[in-house]
Amino acid sequence: MAAPILSTPSHSRDGGPILEVRNLRVEFPTRRGVLTALDDVSFDIAPGEVLGVVGESGAGKSMTGAAIIGLLEPPGRIAGGQILLNGRRIDNLPYEQMRRIRGKEIGAIFQDPLTTLNPLYTVGRQLTETMQTHLDISDREARQRAIGWLEMVGIPAAAQRVDSYPHEFSGGMRQRVVIALALCAEPKLIVADEPTTALDVSIQAQIIALLKRLAREKGTAMMLVTHDMGVIAETADRVAVMYAGCIAEIGPVREVVKAPKHPYSEGLMASIPPLDRKVDHLAGIEGAMPRLSAIPKGCAFNTRCPHVFDRCRHERPELLETGTTLATCWLYDPASEKQVPELLKDD
């Protein structure tokens, strides 16, 4: 198997991927020097595909989403690489141009539905305004579509609820409104950052099912950022595991979850308490993720890695072919002196 694991061969050939991220590098200049928050991040998302991005806090997953939608918090800046939407570069566009792309071509869903919605406007007005900013439709048509979208995301009595204010909705219903808002201008790409984290499990399941269905039906590409591996396993087609600003492993969701190849992904999966049995001792990973100011030389994971060898401490690993996924780990370089441990081999 060759390079196409970065994208999905089955989808991507008809017209190519919707989103291409190439060697993305994000830096934060600080008084104590420049911190590298994202380093050499590359992936594609095809139409109708859900790419899950997982990792622990500070791994850079939300930052990747923010860089794509052009909302990096200053002084953060894109210091290298490219972001292409439908083959067109969007990482270097002026603010006004990017603002028009956001909403129209890229929809964003954030964790907290209350801060996304404007409390002073009815949800109907927020929907129609978004649609009329990006689509050339009449007031009447916009209102009709707003009701249609509310129905589509499963809000009962949508024709009445369209005139309600955000505070009149419950948490789960608000997140449905946010989803309708992100989708109503029919974007080609949705960046969803922890869309279900603030919700209870029974609501979470409803929202995930909804997002998945809409992405499939509309052929929308989706980047789903979350720390919840269960959500990823249920929703994503492919998954990227991030660690300390880099992609540690990327590949089909089944492979990454069931037979992870990078020692970090392996540790991450083993840390998740299983629902179907009780274990005496959870595996866990010793230590904690390094701060951006203290990322070790060589592989960023080398201080916590159980399989570390000399090369890891000196040389930064590249994304290497593991047979089923791509992993930034020297174990998979045939030139390395160390063998792939049994634990990480295919079952």
Added chain:
Amino acid sequence: MTDRRPHPRAAGAPMLAAEDLAKHFDVSRPLLQRVLAGEARRTLKAVDGVSFDIPKGTTLSLVGESGCGKSTVARLVVGLYRPSRGRVLFDGMDLETARSDAAQRRRMQMIFQDPYASLNPRWRVRDIIAEPVRAFGLVEGGAAQRERVAELLMQVGLSPLDGEKYPHEFSGGQRQRISIARALSSNPEFLVCDEPTSALDVSVQAQILNLMKDLQARLGLTYLFISHNLAVVRQVSDRIGVMYLGRLVELAPAETLFIAPRHPYTRALMEAIPDLEMTGRQRIPVGGEVPSPINPPSGCPFHPRCPLANARCKAEMPALLPPRGQPDTIVACHAVEEERDGVVPGTTVPPLPAAATGV
């Protein structure tokens, strides 16, 4: 590690018992507004009649979604709230009495969810940990106190040198270790842990859960563990109570609850959790949302979302009863009591029928 427990007590007797515990909050609008609008007083029944006991050296977990009252129970049990009804017995003593006696008070401690908010940022870690030691006068003399702090730090997997640092120098997981060390410093026997790992990353959560289990085995601690995460709860509990709108709907031994969940809400919760198994099966999410505890539904509070609800469920509050063939479990459900929930004891519990409310 020496066991500093002064009075090892006979096993079997409950460390803690809650009897018909209730906590109601007055959420009425101010008097004038209420009179002008012609409104009655409104009460929020955060907890409404919860009973359980926790045998010594075991863990009882309470699970449920936000607003189910689990954290209110935690606060009632350590005396941070005074119950509106019912009582808490701590080692056979009324909690009110026990709380007024320092020698009893030191036997219970609490660990909170957010290790960023629960440690004083201006104190050194050694002072944070030593405070209960000093307050209860457990160890006399500076040298002995320093030694005790060093011992506690090592017990939770930190270095004695970490005592000189301030909380901001630690990661979330290390801060939660400090919280645990502080809780252990008064030699407690009973710990209330309110979502102790919810703010932590999963690899760190595993470390903290392992630590809590080790400490329980080593020190014979009794835990009341509050969490919304069923997978976490399965790893630490002996028994599990499922709460919904201020009430227990099911209470069962941990393994029984996972193998044979009986209450439709418990079954729906288990069904809803996204897992790593990727069986590809279509989940049937339970419809609707948790209703407001200010204005709870009549009869069984779960009936508006329950696929098994009938007229009796709408009218009559079900009692907690053991289902046939499961003597260790109690369930508050008419459908289970009438054996129309489709579960045959001793066989696999089938998925719930699709709820009428839908997605």
